[in-house]
Amino acid sequence: MWIEGNYRRNLMDMHIDDWNEEFLTKINCEEYVEALKDAGVQAAMVKAKPHTGLCYYPASIGRMHKGLHGKDFLGEMIQRCHEAGIAVEVYFTQVFDNWAYENHPEWRTVGPDGKNFREYRNVGNFKTGRYGIVCPNNEGYREYVKENLQELNRNYQFEGMFLDMTFWPDICYCPSCRKKYLEETGRELPRTLRWDRKEFREFVYLREKWMADYAKFATAAIKEINPEVTVEHQFSMITSPWINASSELLMEAVDYAGGDYYGGFLQQSFINKYYKNVSPALPFIYHTSRCDPELVFHTTTKTKEELLLHVMTALVHDGAFLLVDAINPDGSIVPDIYHGLMKEVYSITRRYESYVSGAFNHNAAIWFASHAKYDPDENGVDTCDKSFDRKIYMDAPVSASSILRSSNLPYEVIGSKNLEGERAEVIILSNVAAIREEEMDALEAYVKRGGNLYVSGPIGNPRLEKLLGVKVIGKTGHQFTYLSPTKEGEEIFEKFSRKVPLTIPMAQYEIETVDENDITVLATQTLPYTMTGTEEFAAIHSNPPGIYTDQPGVIRKKAGPSTLIWSAAPIELSKPYWSRQVFYNIIRSLCGRLVFESNAPKYVEVINWYKEGRNYFALLNQQEEAPIVPVYDIYVEVEGAGKTAKELVSGKVLKTEVLGDRTRILIDKLELFILFEVE
Numbered sequence: 001m002w003i004e005g006n007y008r009r010n011l012m013d014m015h016i017d018d019w020n021e022e023f024l025t026k027i028n029c030e031e032y033v034e035a036l037k038d039a040g041v042q043a044a045m046v047k048a049k050p051h052t053g054l055c056y057y058p059a060s061i062g063r064m065h066k067g068l069h070g071k072d073f074l075g076e077m078i079q080r081c082h083e084a085g086i087a088v089e090v091y092f093t094q095v096f097d098n099w100a101y102e103n104h105p106e107w108r109t110v111g112p113d114g115k116n117f118r119e120y121r122n123v124g125n126f127k128t129g130r131y132g133i134v135c136p137n138n139e140g141y142r143e144y145v146k147e148n149l150q151e152l153n154r155n156y157q158f159e160g161m162f163l164d165m166t167f168w169p170d171i172c173y174c175p176s177c178r179k180k181y182l183e184e185t186g187r188e189l190p191r192t193l194r195w196d197r198k199e200f201r202e203f204v205y206l207r208e209k210w211m212a213d214y215a216k217f218a219t220a221a222i223k224e225i226n227p228e229v230t231v232e233h234q235f236s237m238i239t240s241p242w243i244n245a246s247s248e249l250l251m252e253a254v255d256y257a258g259g260d261y262y263g264g265f266l267q268q269s270f271i272n273k274y275y276k277n278v279s280p281a282l283p284f285i286y287h288t289s290r291c292d293p294e295l296v297f298h299t300t301t302k303t304k305e306e307l308l309l310h311v312m313t314a315l316v317h318d319g320a321f322l323l324v325d326a327i328n329p330d331g332s333i334v335p336d337i338y339h340g341l342m343k344e345v346y347s348i349t350r351r352y353e354s355y356v357s358g359a360f361n362h363n364a365a366i367w368f369a370s371h372a373k374y375d376p377d378e379n380g381v382d383t384c385d386k387s388f389d390r391k392i393y394m395d396a397p398v399s400a401s402s403i404l405r406s407s408n409l410p411y412e413v414i415g416s417k418n419l420e421g422e423r424a425e426v427i428i429l430s431n432v433a434a435i436r437e438e439e440m441d442a443l444e445a446y447v448k449r450g451g452n453l454y455v456s457g458p459i460g461n462p463r464l465e466k467l468l469g470v471k472v473i474g475k476t477g478h479q480f481t482y483l484s485p486t487k488e489g490e491e492i493f494e495k496f497s498r499k500v501p502l503t504i505p506m507a508q509y510e511i512e513t514v515d516e517n518d519i520t521v522l523a524t525q526t527l528p529y530t531m532t533g534t535e536e537f538a539a540i541h542s543n544p545p546g547i548y549t550d551q552p553g554v555i556r557k558k559a560g561p562s563t564l565i566w567s568a569a570p571i572e573l574s575k576p577y578w579s580r581q582v583f584y585n586i587i588r589s590l591c592g593r594l595v596f597e598s599n600a601p602k603y604v605e606v607i608n609w610y611k612e613g614r615n616y617f618a619l620l621n622q623q624e625e626a627p628i629v630p631v632y633d634i635y636v637e638v639e640g641a642g643k644t645a646k647e648l649v650s651g652k653v654l655k656t657e658v659l660g661d662r663t664r665i666l667i668d669k670l671e672l673f674i675l676f677e678v679e
Contacts (some may be wrong), residue, residue: 024067027331053099101132258285358611406602469515489522
């Protein structure tokens with residue numbers, strides 16, 4: 001597959017309208033490709049059809065952008081890129097298509113309030129009036145997509161396609177969706193959120209399958225003409241709520257995972273781990289913008305150090321980096337970005353490409369359940385009033401990731417497809433609201449072979465309740481609660497006590513014990529003197545603890561060779577250091593000897609992998625704000641006495657110390673990153 005070894009990529013973002021005669025009249029393909037070549041770019045993503053729906057090639061379907069005056073931008077870019085030794089991935093928008101929206105009103109999505117998308121103004125969630133959004137369940141639209149994709153593949157030769165916007169921005173109530181749902185279930189589309197009902201959860205799952213089926217349809221249309229062309233669907237909405245119907249099922253329609261993100265390095269590290277594990281092939285593709293912090297800031301550019309860290313963070317996870325640049329409306333680019341900045345960045349990172357890939361060494365694995373992206377308490381809410389927020393389902397596992405990175409506990413982020421073969425000592429289920437039966441099969445098999453579990457918040461399947469020996473009976477009425485450690489939990493809750501319980505700024509799940517065998521209560525629930533959210537108080541500014549209960553808040557359950565720990569709320573969401581330390585202590589108690597140890601500060605990530613019998617490490621100085629300052633006197637300890645370590649590329653030998661049966665590797669100064677081999 002052409003993607004192998006292809007790590008340096010580029011996209012010129014150009015969703016440009018044509019109401020102004022000047023727009024796209026200054027496109028210079030020769031200048032553009034020369035800039036990419038000089039920067040060392042290996043693959044260019046070239047726009048064919050953007051969100052405007054105005055084609056950048058002579059299309060027989062739809063309309064060509066007026067500013068091109070008949071010029072085949074796509075064709076010229078493909079030719080020039082290939083002459084320069086640059087692979088081409090053709091960009092094609094789907095679902096977001098203003099031309100299709102305006103010319104085929106019958107294809108439009110219909111929101112819960114009966115509106116089409118361009119009827120909104122500045123509401124958010126793409127409801128700005130700019131985006132014309134059509135429904136992939138509409139057969140007429142699907143045929144339009146097929147004809148477009150097949151025309152492109154007949155008329156041009158290229159390596160891959162990126163199909164953008166594979167999601168619904170809202171629940172669609174168009175005639176096609178209503179008919180499809182009625183035919184498949186015998187019911188009308190729901191108008192109220194009912195997470196406590198099987199039928200509603202099945203509706204959500206059905207939408208995920210519909211979107212995945214559409215993605216397979218589009219992929220098949222391409223492969224029918226050219227089976228060798230790789231297909232990448234937009235996968236960045238995997239972190240967005242259930243509303244978008246983006247799930248891990250999309251991986252059945254792609255050759256590799258890819259998507260664009262505009263957050264910090266912690267977000268990137270989390271999603272890069274997840275992509276690495278769910279992608280059908282590697283490298284996956286991590287897209288982010290040249291603009292700082294995102295494309296809205298059209299004229300600002302990230303620093304060299306920030307871009308280096310973005311590229312290296314993707315690379316050490318065996319991911320390609322795609323720079324999303326922003327073309328000016330007239331079609332001009334800023335060549336210096338490539339002849340200067342990106343040339344410097346890629347000239348450094350390309351020297352490390354041969355060392356990446358391989359198996360990550362880790363003690364813990366965070367499971368990101370892509371189908372459980374909802375708040376189970378959001379019941380009885382009209383679909384017009386639902387929340388689009390990325391709530392606990394995303395915050396909790398990312399916070400868990402932050403704590404493990406901060407404490408240098410080796411970890412991975414896995415998807416549902418990875419559960420069956422996971423070999424970490426502990427799998428972390430951080431506020432997973434729902435666990436499907438096949439996932440539960442994998443978790444039970446994991447526990448049976450000696451794996452440990454940490455579960456926080458909801459217990460997403462009755463079979464997991466049975467494993468834990470408990471049954472969920474409700475949640476506290478209080479929205480501000482505490483955990484008071486028992487004698488058995490004192491070590492884990494090291495800085496807390498009955499008198500000074502751990503603060504939980506949310507409600508906690510309540511359970512009853514069904515099987516008391518091998519259950520140890522590590523903490524009990526403590527409530528404020530008065531009900532939160534009322535005018536009654538004990539202390540006017542706070543809700544101090546006053547009602548001490550026997551209700552278990554954290555339990556430890558032995559299940560054969562395995563240990564399961566359940567917390568009534570996600571402790572990992574805590575902000576205070578000592579509260580976060582409790583989560584670390586829980587996970588550490590479920591691990592044996594760590595594959596490595598380090599004193600690296602919380603923003604330095606240590607990653608370890610084996611490749612072809614060689615043991616590699618990377619340290620990434622992931623400070624979230626520029627300028628990134630150096631860090632001094634870091635060590636990494638590994639198993640085995642008398643080990644040696646040398647930097648990759650330079651071959652510089654690092655200082656070491658022998659500590660019993662371990663070797664301590666010393667890094668005097670860390671600028672942005674260091675990669676080294678241990679022998």
